[in-house]
Amino acid sequence: MTILALLVGLSKTWGIRLTGYEAFRKLHYSLAMVYIGACWGHWDKLKCFMLPSLIFWLIDRGCHLMRTGLLHYHILNSGHVGLRTCTADITLFPDPEYGDVYRLDLANNQDPWAIGQHYYLCFPESIETGLVKHSYIIRTKHGETKNFAQLCACKLSPAVCLDIKTTPVILTGPYGSHTMDNIEPHSNVLCVAGGTGITYVLPILLQHAQSLRPVRAKYSLIWSIKETRDLKWVEAELIALQQAPEDMNLDINIFVTQGIATKIKSRGKELHPADTQVKEVTSIGSSGATDGRSRSLYLHQSDGINGYRRRDVANLIGDFLESTIDGPTILFSSGLGVIISDVRGVVAGFNSPSRVWCGQQRYDLKFVGEDRMEI
Structure with missing residues (x-):
């Protein structure tokens, strides 16, 4: 019951605001696994309920990972086939009062997404024909958007002598209705x-x-x-x-x-x-x-x-x-x-x-x- 109470509390808006989205996501996975293990250890007869839950969760995570892999499974410059991140162009719209706004523009070789759907973005850096265009508008405030702003600040620094400022992006999706x-x-x-x-x-x-x-x-x-x-x-x-x-x-x-x-x-x-x-x-x-x-x-x-x-x-x-x-x-x-x-x-x-x-x-x-x- 304590674990369930933590899961519910951390899922609330104030809980996500307190810990940040990435912490919320990882804590949710970890606590869910602990809950399943605790129930199983408390009474092994509960395994008939816990085992299907674990199997379905692993299948779901596996499908998400496979979908992300297919989005980024391309022919590399070396001629070999492998995973490659998308390169997104960064445009900054300064707004010190309400939070700077960044626009990311990228193209990826994939099936077209439907209008109304959305993607989750992962930024692996923290310190043509057949291409589908993506554009994202991100207002940076706290949590992960603040980390994203710090990443972009490094990319847009005058010390980085490039005509076009870019960052690698990993896509997960699409989700949502058409x-x-x-x-x-x-x-x-x-x-x-x-x-x-x-x-x-x-x-x-x-x-x-x-x-x-x-x-x-x-x-x-x-x-x-x-x-x-x-x-x-x-x-x-x-x-x-x-x-x-x-x-x-x-x-x-x-x-x-x-x-x-x-x-x-x-x-x-x-x-x-x-x-x-x-x-x-x-x-x-x-x-x-x-x-x-x-x-x-x-x-x-x-x-x-x-x-x-x-x-x-x-x-x-x-x-x-x-x-x-x-x-x-x-x-x-x-x-x-x-x-x-x-x-x-x-x-x-x-x-x-x-x-x-x-x-x-x-x-x-x-x-x-x-x-x-x-x-």
């Missing part, structure tokens, strides 16, 4: 994200921008960030959305919670929350140059929790629904718990079976959320 499976061919898509939650929703819009979709479907992104400089995290992806085909009915609204917002304009209806200050720019690119296909973005300044107040979220979702022509709507959201809770409540309020029964499919809303809990 987000795109939730989208019907005629569905409208609304994405709401806070901070690094943009990594969950942005691939959905990028996928639609690259595929043939019904012209009548509508798409929208609502993203909350602390500073306008945070746009640099995904600058290339936002520019790709700006240059999406003209028949993709897309609006992009970005809320800035700190500093002075420089607004980037988007085609479609402009929003005017009470505390919004806006100034128009056509592109987020460093040169400011655009072509005939380029669409711009709405950038708003807001003082609400995580970038916008609940009533602003309701207004934005309501305006989106009113602007759709036909079909149901699916809303994807990722961010801190307060964002997920607010968005879920607003979606529940707009769902209207009576209107759907009368043929107004726009009030058929589906919610798909991913919590970004700060541990």
